[in-house]
Amino acid sequence: MNYYRGYTLEFKVWDNSNDYTTFDYAYEFIPYTAVIENGEIVSSGDTTFNGQDLAQYLPQAIIGSAPSGDSPPTGIIGGIYSLFVPDSTFFTNYFNDFNTFLTERYGILYQPFTILYDLLNRINNIDFTDQEISIGPFYAPTDDTIVLIPLITFDFSSFDDEPKVAYLHNLYYLLVDGFFIFGLIKLCFHEYNKIFGGAKK
Amino acid sequence: MILSTIMNMFKSIMFFLMGGLSLPSLDQSLLDSLNDFFNLIFSNAGVIGFFIRPSTLHLLIPVVIAIIVFDRGYFLIMWIINKIPFLGMD
Numbered sequence: 001m002n003y004y005r006g007y008t009l010e011f012k013v014w015d016n017s018n019d020y021t022t023f024d025y026a027y028e029f030i031p032y033t034a035v036i037e038n039g040e041i042v043s044s045g046d047t048t049f050n051g052q053d054l055a056q057y058l059p060q061a062i063i064g065s066a067p068s069g070d071s072p073p074t075g076i077i078g079g080i081y082s083l084f085v086p087d088s089t090f091f092t093n094y095f096n097d098f099n100t101f102l103t104e105r106y107g108i109l110y111q112p113f114t115i116l117y118d119l120l121n122r123i124n125n126i127d128f129t130d131q132e133i134s135i136g137p138f139y140a141p142t143d144d145t146i147v148l149i150p151l152i153t154f155d156f157s158s159f160d161d162e163p164k165v166a167y168l169h170n171l172y173y174l175l176v177d178g179f180f181i182f183g184l185i186k187l188c189f190h191e192y193n194k195i196f197g198g199a200k201k
Numbered sequence: 202m203i204l205s206t207i208m209n210m211f212k213s214i215m216f217f218l219m220g221g222l223s224l225p226s227l228d229q230s231l232l233d234s235l236n237d238f239f240n241l242i243f244s245n246a247g248v249i250g251f252f253i254r255p256s257t258l259h260l261l262i263p264v265v266i267a268i269i270v271f272d273r274g275y276f277l278i279m280w281i282i283n284k285i286p287f288l289g290m291d
Contacts, residue, residue, distance in 0.1 A: 086205040107224040122243040128250030156251040173254045
């Protein structure tokens with residue numbers, strides 16, 4: 001039966017603070033023959049590292065590759081890659097630093113951008129499948145224990161529990177889809193006329 | 202490493218140039234009220250999905266935005282092309 005034996009080559013990349021990152025490059029694709037009985041190796045092929053293996057696999061280990069997926073950068077290519085391309089957290093930290101700096105220093109001037117970002121984020125995260133409306137509770141401005149309007153919740157999707165209503169709802173969806181498609185085509189014609197129909201704005 | 206060094210230098214220069222100002226933030230109660238208002242609107246905005254099919258919304262919103270801004274992009278490109286004399290486009 002064919003098995004595979006492996007060896008590991010270790011690389012070190014130094015950065016400017018004399019600190020280094022170590023990454024291993026494991027080869028697990030050197031086939032050898034072994035006989036296993038009752039879960040123990042009874043006899044095996046040549047497991048020592050020989051010159052032929054070195055000539056065959058060492059160039060690959062030295063050349064290496066850029067990171068892909070979860071695998072780290074390896075070899076010379078990985079080293080060059082790390083030299084030019086910052087790690088994945090760099091840009092996040094970089095813009096977070098800017099954000100913190102502008103929030104602290106520019107306060108009221110930077111606030112509209114923060115609010116706009118928050119607004120766009122909220123629009124992006126609207127879950128249209130959650131068709132529940134809930135309003136309240138609203139408390140008295142002077143006393144948090146007095147409830148002026150209690151929590152009101154209504155789930156619109158509960159209409160679809162009734163099969164006939166669900167059928168009608170689907171028909172309604174179809175009608176609205178048609179309406180939107182018609183509107184989209186009309187918008188396309190409008191834009192076409194605006195651009196090629198002589199309008200300058 | 203090279204790119205990150207250049208970007209860090211840029212950041213330090215920007216922080217140095219822009220660091221002279223220190224403005225106060227908006228009043229926290231105003232921000233809280235705004236946040237409550239946004240919460241009220243956007244936690245209930247999913248109900249639009251009952252009136253318009255969610256997949257239609259997801260498809261239509263980017264398409265409509267693209268069509269609306271298309272003419273601006275077109276005029277910008279034509280303006281740039283008109284600036285290139287040897288193309289001879291008016």
